[in-house]
Amino acid sequence: MLPTLRQLEYIVAVADTGQFVEAARHCNVSQPALSKQIREVEELLGVTLFERTRPRVLVTRAGEEIVRRARRILLEARELVEVASASGQERRGTLRLGVIPTIAPYGLPGLLAKLRGLLPEVSFAIQELQTEVLLDQLKSGGVDLALLAHPFAAHGLSGFDLVVEPFVLIAPLDHPLGTCAPVHPNDIVGASLLLMEDGHCLRDQAIEVCADAGAPPATSIAAVSVSTLVRMVESGLGPTLLPASALATELRAGQGLVARSFEGEQPGRTLTLQWRATSAYAPWFTEIGEVLRAHYLELNAALPVVAGPKPLMRRVGQAHRAGDMMP
Amino acid sequence: MLPTLRQLEYIVAVADTGQFVEAARHCNVSQPALSKQIREVEELLGVTLFERTRPRVLVTRAGEEIVRRARRILLEARELVEVASASGQERRGTLRLGVIPTIAPYGLPGLLAKLRGLLPEVSFAIQELQTEVLLDQLKSGGVDLALLAHPFAAHGLSGFDLVVEPFVLIAPLDHPLGTCAPVHPNDIVGASLLLMEDGHCLRDQAIEVCADAGAPPATSIAAVSVSTLVRMVESGLGPTLLPASALATELRAGQGLVARSFEGEQPGRTLTLQWRATSAYAPWFTEIGEVLRAHYLELNAALPVVAGPKPLMRRVGQAHRAGDMMP
DNA sequence: TTGCCTTGATAACTCAAAGACATTAAATTC
DNA sequence: GAATTTAATGTCTTTGAGTTATCAAGGCAA
Structure with a gap:
């Protein structure tokens, strides 16, 4: 089973902001929605990605690697969309x-x-x-x-x-x-x-x-x-x-x-x-x-x-x- | 807006099998479900990915590129899962x-x-x-x-x-x-x-x-x-x-x-x-x-x-x- | 300390969308 | 031309992502 791209977005947002609330705002969703998704990815992957500490959430060692890969995947997904909308028009x-x-x-x-x-x-x-x-x-x-x-x-x-x-x-x-x-x-x-x-x-x-x-x-x-x-x-x-x-x-x-x-x-x-x-x-x-x-x-x-x-x-x-x- | 990983899976399955029915079987979903998702990605990307011809579906020029990228993304997503389940146990x-x-x-x-x-x-x-x-x-x-x-x-x-x-x-x-x-x-x-x-x-x-x-x-x-x-x-x-x-x-x-x-x-x-x-x-x-x-x-x-x-x-x-x- | 405020987790509920099933339309094959 | 295959379409169901409301815990200021 694969995580969803949205879940990867959430992961990256939390890693970037260091906060669930801020990350949720970033993703234009409510904080509970984001929290839930994060928990579900963690469960899916069988790995704790974040350490819920105050005032900033910490990324675990395993999380570091996952976040890095999530970033890359998201980048490539966005690139795919770019390429698509470009190649739609293009005569080449x-x-x-x-x-x-x-x-x-x-x-x-x-x-x-x-x-x-x-x-x-x-x-x-x-x-x-x-x-x-x-x-x-x-x-x-x-x-x-x-x-x-x-x-x-x-x-x-x-x-x-x-x-x-x-x-x-x-x-x-x-x-x-x-x-x-x-x-x-x-x-x-x-x-x-x-x-x-x-x-x-x-x-x-x-x-x-x-x-x-x-x-x-x-x-x-x-x-x-x-x-x-x-x-x-x-x-x-x-x-x-x-x-x-x-x-x-x-x-x-x-x-x-x-x-x-x-x-x-x-x-x-x-x-x-x-x-x-x-x-x-x-x-x-x-x-x-x-x-x-x-x-x-x-x-x-x-x-x-x-x-x-x-x-x-x-x-x-x-x-x-x-x-x-x-x- | 990004396509879902599942949609990318469907795209790749159709490209691989050359048929919607076979691709659907491959993905363990019904053919209409797959057809619908394919149509939605095409709409989202603004590009026709497949030419519905008989007996085999053809991949368009734009589709070729998209499929290639979708393959890569899926590969990396699966890798991410692998890495996660590995790093969960690992002491390193x-x-x-x-x-x-x-x-x-x-x-x-x-x-x-x-x-x-x-x-x-x-x-x-x-x-x-x-x-x-x-x-x-x-x-x-x-x-x-x-x-x-x-x-x-x-x-x-x-x-x-x-x-x-x-x-x-x-x-x-x-x-x-x-x-x-x-x-x-x-x-x-x-x-x-x-x-x-x-x-x-x-x-x-x-x-x-x-x-x-x-x-x-x-x-x-x-x-x-x-x-x-x-x-x-x-x-x-x-x-x-x-x-x-x-x-x-x-x-x-x-x-x-x-x-x-x-x-x-x-x-x-x-x-x-x-x-x-x-x-x-x-x-x-x-x-x-x-x-x-x-x-x-x-x-x-x-x-x-x-x-x-x-x-x-x-x-x-x-x-x-x-x-x-x-x- | 006390109380306030922030933040993440939890619960109940809503709604969109993904999927199943049945059916249609078109094209291929015999 | 009939039978078969295959993708599209329409309707209905169900999953799950999201929302609001609420709670619990931690940090901060008085």
């Missing part, structure tokens, strides 16, 4: 941010620099994870924040959709689709698109674009990264879809590749920032989401002009329970 | 022992050696103080134990009378009282005894012996220490009374001094060990008193044989409230 510490592999390489480096400027007290631990694993980690507390693309299993999550990132068709120069004119989604029906390997959401998103256009793509070879995907297009294996943000990094002039944006209804994917709906840091995360959105919109301005209408990134919905927007 | 530490100057030099050195052997964990801080100051210090907690001689103001003290130490008459060889035959208390009536200076109880005790014999001594010159007192006798200024225990130290052969013990009703002083009646260490002090008594009785056996019957130290009363034996 390490945030674990999970990002899917088809987003991470593009824009993140610049984004982190920007965040470091805005939130100097916060360090970001980035993990590159495929959507499914990322969501598991997020829900189990392995990461605090997830940057990924719709659609995903949003159960129990709150989030923030950032921008709609258009897809761009990448084709070899000598491919039928490799003309420099704008391309319509329907044009890719039947085209044998190169895809990411299973597990990457970019694969599913590309498949969905084709499905929207009426036909599933004839899957053949799968790439493990966007880089290898581009290399495969380059070597003439076929066209593919890339998120616009990847263009700047993955496409260089004179590669024998054509990048064509879509006209009409632009296919794209919605980037979103998600956290557990139960998280205590929702306001903080929302702030960070705003920074991300601004960053991606800014990035859009810097996008290389490709054939056809410039791919516009549209802002989408405000912060909300992700679940609410599910059908 | 420093005892402050006050001794009057006419006792201190005689026997104490050997006594301390003996005590060190019996109570190796205890160190004694000796202070040589005159009766009045000694009692003040004792009552105010300046010393823990007092070794002195009756009579004294025993109010609020408990004690232990050790032995009756006989007085011995010390006279120059050529003095009328300087014969080697036993002397009777009445013989010193009218003799102009040399005395200690004011404040020493030995002075008052000597005066009382004379008063008992019918006449107050003609006070003249006062000595500041027993040593100077003996030197004064030696130089022919007159006879004096010495406590028997001082003989071995103060008298050497061939000093031109005669030591005579009294016959009939032997005058003497009662040595006593005293402590505050309120002291928590009475049993301990009683043990020490027994050692002192044994020591002084042993010392008696080693006393040099002086003229007349050997001065016998008589054991006196058992431990008791000193006040009880006052008239």
Whole structure:
């Protein structure tokens, strides 16, 4: 059985004042209340802490040690309260941010620099994870924040959709689709698109674009990264879809590749920032989401002009329970 | 306002188990009771400590720190209890022992050696103080134990009378009282005894012996220490009374001094060990008193044989409230 | 000494809050 | 979708911390 912190306060007060009456006044209680508590601690500890002499109460040898320890404990308890009320407001510490592999390489480096400027007290631990694993980690507390693309299993999550990132068709120069004119989604029906390997959401998103256009793509070879995907297009294996943000990094002039944006209804994917709906840091995360959105919109301005209408990134919905927007 | 230790226990239990139900079982309370307390600490601290997710409760960033501190505090509280129950029994530490100057030099050195052997964990801080100051210090907690001689103001003290130490008459060889035959208390009536200076109880005790014999001594010159007192006798200024225990130290052969013990009703002083009646260490002090008594009785056996019957130290009363034996 | 005043202990009573039990709501699992 | 698990909520009980009133003992002043 432990003594209560209040009892420890009483002990220290008596040791400090050398009087029960004065100690009681100090603690804002009546003298009998204090006397009783002191007696109870003494009984609990099996030790006489004070010698009730006049005019001053003396601390026994055993009492000395107990009082010293009580002081320390009280100090630490008060410190705990201090720390708590401070850390309630404070934006500092390490945030674990999970990002899917088809987003991470593009824009993140610049984004982190920007965040470091805005939130100097916060360090970001980035993990590159495929959507499914990322969501598991997020829900189990392995990461605090997830940057990924719709659609995903949003159960129990709150989030923030950032921008709609258009897809761009990448084709070899000598491919039928490799003309420099704008391309319509329907044009890719039947085209044998190169895809990411299973597990990457970019694969599913590309498949969905084709499905929207009426036909599933004839899957053949799968790439493990966007880089290898581009290399495969380059070597003439076929066209593919890339998120616009990847263009700047993955496409260089004179590669024998054509990048064509879509006209009409632009296919794209919605980037979103998600956290557990139960998280205590929702306001903080929302702030960070705003920074991300601004960053991606800014990035859009810097996008290389490709054939056809410039791919516009549209802002989408405000912060909300992700679940609410599910059908 | 501080959280209670129990609340801290609950916090730690939830952090450890990751579940409210399990934590409640751990703390031997119902789950609602624990839930309520957790909510109240969170409210008190203004911080969400836990994220109620399934299947495991997550500790928030702020919570991590709080839990760490709570663990520490609980550890120290348990340590405090340990220390208390240990120090309740234990005989160790420093005892402050006050001794009057006419006792201190005689026997104490050997006594301390003996005590060190019996109570190796205890160190004694000796202070040589005159009766009045000694009692003040004792009552105010300046010393823990007092070794002195009756009579004294025993109010609020408990004690232990050790032995009756006989007085011995010390006279120059050529003095009328300087014969080697036993002397009777009445013989010193009218003799102009040399005395200690004011404040020493030995002075008052000597005066009382004379008063008992019918006449107050003609006070003249006062000595500041027993040593100077003996030197004064030696130089022919007159006879004096010495406590028997001082003989071995103060008298050497061939000093031109005669030591005579009294016959009939032997005058003497009662040595006593005293402590505050309120002291928590009475049993301990009683043990020490027994050692002192044994020591002084042993010392008696080693006393040099002086003229007349050997001065016998008589054991006196058992431990008791000193006040009880006052008239 | 006597009486006053301070101080700590004791007793009876009050009230707040900690806990138990029953129930609800939400989420997970099969 | 049913069953199960788990945290929250509501009601009632009980513990215990606190208050006021009173007592006993010690110190102080007259």
